[in-house]
Amino acid sequence: MDVPDWGTIPRMLRDQARNHPSDIVVADGEVRLSLAELRTHAGSVARGLIALGVEAGDRVAIWGLNDLQWVLAAFGAWDAGAVVVPLSSRYKGIEAAGLLRRTGAAVLVTGEGPDGTVFTDLLAETAGGPVGDRPFAGLPALRHAVVPEGRERPGALPLSRLLAAGSRISRAEAEDRALAVRPGDLCEIMSTSGTTGTPKGVMLEHGQVLRGYWDWAEIVTLGPGDRYPVIAPFAHGFGLNAGLLACVLRRATMLPIRRFSPDLLTELIRKQRITVLAGPPTLFHRMLDEVDTAGHELRVAICGAAAVPAELVRRSLERLGLERMINAYGLMEGTVVSMTRAGDPVEVIASSTGRPVPGVAVRIVDDDGREVPAGERGEILVGGYGVMRGYWDEPAMTAEVLRDGWLHTGDVGVLDSGGNLAIVDRKKELFIANGFNVSPAEVEGLLLREGSLAQAAVVGVADERLGEAGWAFVVPLPGAAADPEKIIAWARDNMSNYKVPRRVIVVDELPVNANGKVDRAVLRERAAR
Structure with missing residues (x-):
């Protein structure tokens, strides 16, 4: 199906909540959240952010583990017309302060780490303590830091005060802000590893993210009734867009996984009755070798890797009776690039990342920029709607990778005669x-x-x-x-x-x-x- 004519994430959420209010889209522990409830809670967060002075286009950073509060913070920021800046839950103070400084984030919403640490505590040594009405002396653009309830810190607001502040903002004003967001507005600045030593911020727009992950979910066949554990961190493009966002797009139930452990696989398969699972080959090897999968309900597996052992694909399809096993290629700068499809033989799934998704073009070129014949190695160039706007505040780096209308990925690949893309090497030092x-x-x-x-x-x-x-x-x-x-x-x-x-x-x-x-x-x- 073609992507519905939503254009923006706030309009998508409203349409889904209006037409399917009772569909459960988040299952976090004992908490179940429907589309209608998600819209309501996101609206409350948005009103709180607006009350704190967040304007359209301001950056709102989110730093926490995969959980319900992360989901609400993201949709609340989008409703407020803000740009979400995810911070990895693995970051230490130096890394977090660097990203906050580079993006000029106005508000930081934090959760608790796996050991109960409040993430803002990691910033104090690097960014200094509160000064005036700002939470960190060394982060002049950061006006507010929000911490979990009951974990108050000097200079930081507990979540309840954020929500209470929102009572000063009318629902009509917040609704106007949400509906004013345009398809070409930024929705995310995703951090990606940098060859220069400084992580770069990839700028992605509402329209391209909606289309990219609608098409991704269409090929995966993600839909109502699916139970999908999101293991990849929400701070990663796969966790945020092919997890959190895709579930709401397709009305599937996401299970945010705070911290994955091998023991959790049995819980997910046997008790949570998951139907969709995404991860690296090691995850599926472990599931096949160590988990009792009798009576499982798993129907689709997404195994993202440059090469997947053919025997793993065969075992997964035959022993588990899966409907689909999918391999794919994407990168932060180019969204979803290629995916294997229904009916692809085991050898194609194992040795390639499939064919380009609709609206995306791929070329393989030599060092002189000339296209090479099928079967020959070269740099992968990506074109189409999914290519990023550029790197945040890095025009020179943007010009280096966006040339002549193509994204120069730095990855080395081969296209076969059927148009399937295999990733064989990286030109970058990553x-x-x-x-x-x-x-x-x-x-x-x-x-x-x-x-x-x-x-x-x-x-x-x-x-x-x-x-x-x-x-x-x-x-x-x-x-x-x-x-x-x-x-x-x-x-x-x-x-x-x-x-x-x-x-x-x-x-x-x-x-x-x-x-x-x-x-x-x-x-x-x-x-x-």
Whole structure:
């Protein structure tokens, strides 16, 4: 089906709530939330944000685990005409403060971490304490921080005060704000790993996100009655758009997963009776080998990876009797690019990410920009409605990847004669640890803040548990002693866990190539030895 003529997320929510008010779209523990209730609660959050001075186009950052409050904060921000800036729940203070500063977020809505920590507490050391009427001295654009009820902090508002402030705003005023949002307005600034050391903010618009994930959900056959655990973090494009948003688009029930553990798989399969599951190949290997799936209700599996073992596809289809197993390719800058389809043979699902979705074009080009024949390797270029507007406040970086109407992805792929796209390599230095893109330059920049290092170079190394893991080769400052264990401990305290180097190796100097740049190929060879 063609995407309904909603244009914006607020209009989509209103239409769904009006026509299907009792459909349950969120199941978080014992709480069940219908479309009508979601609209009502989102409206209350929006009125609170408007009362705090949030204007159309302001950035509202959300920092928490996947839960009901994250859902309400997102839809409330969209209703207020704001742009959602997700912060990874794995962030430490340095990382969060950097993103808040770069995007100029006006309001930060936080939840609790898995250990009960309030996320705002992680900011105090990096961004300073409250000053005047602002929550953090070092974040001049941030006017308000909202914390969970009962977890009051100096300079921060509990959620109840946000909602109480909203009573000063009439429902008519809030409704006007929601209906004033246009399809071309920004709805998200998604953080993506940066090759320069600074994560970039990908700007996405209401219209393109609605179309991209309506089409994604159409191919997945996600719909009413489905129970879909959203394991990917809401701060990630897959968790937010192919999870939270897709469920409301298609009136499926999302089960926000705060923190995934292998033991949870049995609960999801046996007790929660899930019907749709998305994750990496390791998730499905574990399910087949360790979970009693007798009597399961799972019908669709989305297994996103450059290559999926053919035997895993066969076992999943035959043993579980799935209707579909899907592989797909997308990237923050290009939304959904390609997906396998119903009827594709096992070999296509295992070896490719399928064909471009409607409205998206793919080209494979050589280093001179010339299109290569089917079956030959080249850089993947993406065109069509799903390509981002650009990187937030980074015109030079935007111009570097958006050229001649095409997104230059930096990924290397092959198109076969049937139009199926296989991802075979990455031109960028990024590596993938436990499903997360990691930028060596970003990790290096963070490591240099530890205090004992003059230089650092990070490379991705094959790892049985994580897929790839970072190894850091470091040069100490003159007269300083670099202790690998202390450096790793500092990294655990100051950066997301998937960025923490698995090993730190102290060297006298880093190898360089003819251009004077660090020769990462030499470091990868050394790590392999």
